[in-house]
Amino acid sequence: MIWLTLRQFRVQGAVVFGGLAVLAAALLITGPGLADDYNEGIAACGSPDNCSRFYRNFFIDHQYYFGGLLAVVVFLPGIIGVFWGAPLITRELEHGTHRLVWNQSITRNRWLAAKVGLVGLAAVLATGLAVVAVDWWSDPLDETALNQTETTSAARISPIVFVARGIAPLGYAAFAFALGVTVGVIVRRTLPAMTITLVVFIAVQILMPMFVRPHLVSPVSRTIEITADNHGDLMLDQSSGTPRLRVEVDAARGAWTITDETVNASGNKVSEIVLPKSGNPCEPGPPDPNGEPPKGPPQACFDYIKQQGFRQKVVYHPADHFWPLQRAETGLFAVLALGLTGLCFYWTRRRLS
Amino acid sequence: MTVALEAQGLGKKYGKRWALSDCTLDIPAGRVVGLVGPNGAGKTTLLNLAVGQIQPSAGSIRVLGGRPAEGPAQLAKVGYVAQDTPTYAALSVADHLKLGARLNPSWDDALARKRIERLRLDPGHKAGKLSGGQRAQLALTLGIAKRPELLILDEPVAALDPLARREFLQGLMEAAVEHSLGVVLSSHLVSDLERTCDYLIVIVESRVRVAGDVDDLLASHHRLTGPRRDPSTLPADQHIVSESHTDRQSTLIVRTDAPIHDPAWTVGQVGLEDLVLAYMSAEQARPTLEAVR
Amino acid sequence: MIEFHLDSDSGVSPYMQLVRQVKHALRLDLLREGEQLPTVKDVVAQLAINPNTVLKAYRELEHEGLVAPRPGLGTFVTRTLAGNSLAAHGPLRKDLERWLAKARLAGMDDESIEALFMTTFRSAGQEEIA
Known part of the structure; x- marks a missing residue:
């Protein structure tokens, strides 16, 4: 059965593993150069200001590669689910060959176990290879993302990067593959099975960070003062006559912020801080001698906010939640994959003919 | 066995x-x-x-x-x-x-x-x-x-x-x-x-009509041809598989293990193909039977 | 060795056709004592028929004492049907040919000749039984 499974899997396997080999080779060739550039830049930058600028420029210079590689790891499990998982059984059903193979001296269970086991293993292996190669290559960029505030959304705990790092992609691959096989067994036709698998998998990828992942590990919840050091984007709206200020803060370096809202003195959530009409303390100062706009509002603004009792409530996962979250999410998908596989076995034994 | x-x-x-x-x-x-x-x-x-x-x-x-x-x-x-x-x-x-x-x-x-x-x-x-x-x-x-x-x-x-x-x-x-x-x-x-x-x-x-050894089946099925008559007058051990009637003549295919003595019938052998066709067409033959009565 | 053939429109069961073909060959001296019949496997492979049909035909021939199986070797002819009558074939054939010529002279066509022959043959057979 192992021989037959591999024989049938030959072409699909060659396409994906061939593509990965090319990618890995390209990364192996360019990776050391990228790391060298990074290390040299860090050693040379000196002052924190310069280093911050280096980080920003270094990231921006490579952001397309960073994004592209991210996409490879994010989409690979879906591709595997659609092109390896869904057709695994439907192709047999469509060509009637299941009636040939089920009447050799091998039970349906063993036949399915060999197919699902071997190709499933290949799915996890392929994704693992991709993650190892991409993670290794992107390491300097991950470091950059962690070290400066303007690229927080690229920190490895942030929703999109998270699913392309660590062990989570393995869980996604196992899940996507099991999903494809099971949908195939139930739907029995290749194209509809591929479509359904794709749609469901993408939906899961979108819904996961929105509704599930934040709660896999208890996030940190704090109410903090808004200061010149921790503020993020500030939006001053003067259009309606009364100036209003919308405040965001950077909870912690490399963190994934889930809630970021302003509360008033009595602890109730407010969407914005209403400022006095005359003598607005948050009016931006004049440009500095070089003609550059000031970096932020004057200190008086923060004093005013503090005096009025406004504080910022933040709920977030700090950078060190990365591994606990990875383990929990991978475990969750492993369980889902096993459940789907169980359903697939049940369906194949009872409902297929 | x-x-x-x-x-x-x-x-x-x-x-x-x-x-x-x-x-x-x-x-x-x-x-x-x-x-x-x-x-x-x-x-x-x-x-x-x-x-x-x-x-x-x-x-x-x-x-x-x-x-x-x-x-x-x-x-x-x-x-x-x-x-x-x-x-x-x-x-x-x-x-x-x-x-x-x-x-x-x-x-x-x-x-x-x-x-x-x-x-x-x-x-x-x-x-x-x-x-x-x-x-x-x-x-x-x-x-x-x-x-x-x-x-x-x-x-x-x-x-x-x-x-x-x-x-x-x-x-x-x-x-x-x-x-x-x-x-x-x-x-x-x-x-x-x-x-x-x-x-x-x-x-x-969706139903098995007949099953058995081919030689036994051939030996126990007969084609009866004779003047037209109501098939319900046949002896109980002669099971009618199919029947067709014209104004004057009746042709039946019956299954029986006993010999057929009625001199009114001309008894003939049934080939395998005719035997199978008789069973296959048995469904369509039933309404004719109603018409006769 | 003889080669069997089946006529599916004859109305004669395949096993009986095999029996008749062997007897026919024995009568015409095409198959002689000591000669082997084709193996069941060969007949089956050649005619695509049920092996039991061949076995049944061979058993029937065996029962009539015409052939006997030799384990591991096959089925062999033990008796011929041509016997003494073979010598009489020639003169009888001559008689028949003369009779046929007379029938044609009388204006009979092939079918009429055959019908006449068969009815005479049958009624003569029945008189013998009676």
Whole structure:
């Protein structure tokens, strides 16, 4: 059965593993150069200001590669689910060959176990290879993302990067593959099975960070003062006559912020801080001698906010939640994959003919 | 005598429709069994139940004493050449033999190779590029080289031209002798089965109409021709299979084990084909009976 | 060795056709004592028929004492049917030919000749039984 499974899997396997080999080779060739550039830049930058600028420029210079590689790891499990998982059984059903193979001296269970086991293993292996190669290559960029505030959304705990790092992609691959096989067994036709698998998998990828992942590990919840050091984007709206200020803060370096809202003195959530009409303390100062706009509002603004009792409530996962979250999410998908596989076995034994 | 296939009140339902119902059979081992009936009568359903491809909705079935597809041992005992003789299009003839060898502990590789050679099939040829007859022969080779005790074939020759049909049946019968293989094969044409079968099952509209040894069936069925009369006046032991009437004459096909003495009848023999057709047309004949009364 | 053939339109069962063909060959001296009949496998492979049909035909011939199986070797002819009558074939054939010529002279066509022959043959057979 192992021989037959591999024989049938030959072409699909060659396409994906061939593509990965090319990618890995390209990364192996360019990776050391990228790391060298990074290390040299860090050693040379000196002052924190310069280093911050280096980080920003270094990231921006490579952001397309960073994004592209991210996409490879994010989409690979879906591709595997659609092109390896869904057709695994439907192709047999469509060509009637299941009636040939089920009447050799091998039970349906063993036949399915060999197919699902071997190709499933290949799915996890392929994704693992991709993650190892991409993670290794992107390491300097991950470091950059962690070290400066303007690229927080690229920190490895942030929703999109998270699913392309660590062990989570393995869980996604196992899940996507099991999903494809099971949908195939139930739907029995290749194209509809591929479509359904794709749609469901993408939906899961979108819904996961929105509704599930934040709660896999208890996030940190704090109410903090808004200061010149921790503020993020500030939006001053003067259009309606009364100036209003919308405040965001950077909870912690490399963190994934889930809630970021302003509360008033009595602890109730407010969407914005209403400022006095005359003598607005948050009016931006004049440009500095070089003609550059000031970096932020004057200190008086923060004093005013503090005096009025406004504080910022933040709920977030700090950078060190990365591994606990990875383990929990991978475990969750492993369980889902096993459940789907169980359903697939049940369906194949009872409902297929 | 051992039993090849034993069914008790066997039935299979798809949704609300019974594809096979109330099927009770007792087929002796070592026979060549023909399963005849029109398309959609339930032949495939019965065969699929026999190989464990599907599970019964009612009753039970045992094949060579075991539950179909119960485990590897049962699977090894029963070979199946499914309808349209499926093969892996992308795999070569040699790959198929390798598949058979890997998946069957009792695989007879020498036999398989000899057959392929005699059929002049190129081992490197992809199965998807074989002709219908060649593909059927490849599927048959897999079925025979597995060395089962019972080989079940579902409409194996339906799609073949007369020559390929003949060659297929020759190969099948040869294997039956050589390996004392029991065979069950279905067809919607009696002519395919007439020479090959010694046991016949006629299945119409999901029910078994008649089953038995071909010689017994031929001996117990008679064509009666005579002046027109009401069939209900026949002796109780003469079971009417089919009837047709003209103004003056009645023609009946009856089944009885006792001799027919009524001098009004001219008694004739019924060939296998006529016998099967009589059972197949029995449904349409019933309304005529009402009209007569 | 003889080669069997089957006529599916004859209305005669395949096993009976095999029996008749063997007897026919024995009568015409085409098959002689000590000669082998084709093996069951060969007949089956050639005619695509049920092996039991061949076995049944051979058993019937065996029962009539015409052939006998030798285990592991096959089935062999033990008695011929041609016997003494073979010598009489020639003169009888001459008689028949003369009779046929007369019938044609009388204006009979082939079918009428056959019908007349068969009815005479049958009624003569029935008188013998009676």
